[in-house]
Amino acid sequence: MNSIKKKKTVGITGASGALGKELTKLFRQKGFRVIGFTHSKINYEKNLESPNEWIKWECGKESALKKQLENIDILILNHGIYDLSRENSNYENSIEINALSKFKFLTLFEDIALTNESCIKKEIWINTSEAEILPALNPSYEISKSLIGQLVSFKKNLPNKDTKKKLIIKKIILGPFKSSLNPIGIMNPKFVSKRIYDLANSRNYLLIVSPNPLTYLLFPLKEFFNFLYCKIIYKYKA
8 A cells, every 4th residue: 555545634735726626625535634724714615525624824823733733644735826016025925925934834844743653654745836946937936936945855855864764755846737826827737636646656756747848857857966965965064
């Protein structure tokens, strides 16, 4: 049995978005309990295709979710914004929501995993986007995605021994899919969610779903050089 199928509870941020909804449906169909995290003030209904439980949260207050996160086996960080305005506040919001918030979730979940007594490792999947290194015609979005992508790579390649034993980190690299943030996206979110699930059942660290062939070449190369760089850090650190 694949390790992912041994997990019971999945947490999804951005669960009210196009991809979040499709991931929720898929995991519910596979027999998982799904906890949906949302910024929205709307009271969402509960049905067979919705999360079993909704949790409202705010950026900057991730630490308040520790109790809820303790019961999650797989945490999928899928929230984000795509604002085309050129205001300084947009850069701040993009960096806070797309990068720093996800990093706070990652470090908090890492701390939880280190105290996990189960023999089954916890997992965290972080959606960084191919905008991490490829143009998205949106500077604030590209900067924020580049930041979270680099942070995840360092977390993956510079973990302490205990973290390596307790937590599996996967990076989700997606091309443009149709959503309220990107109404002209090429890919169908249902197709994207299925590919993410199938790829996650392998031992792959990178879960790439994109129509752009360059993505499948550039991201593994980037991660390889990042791995070598981290090896150098380990070798020459004081």
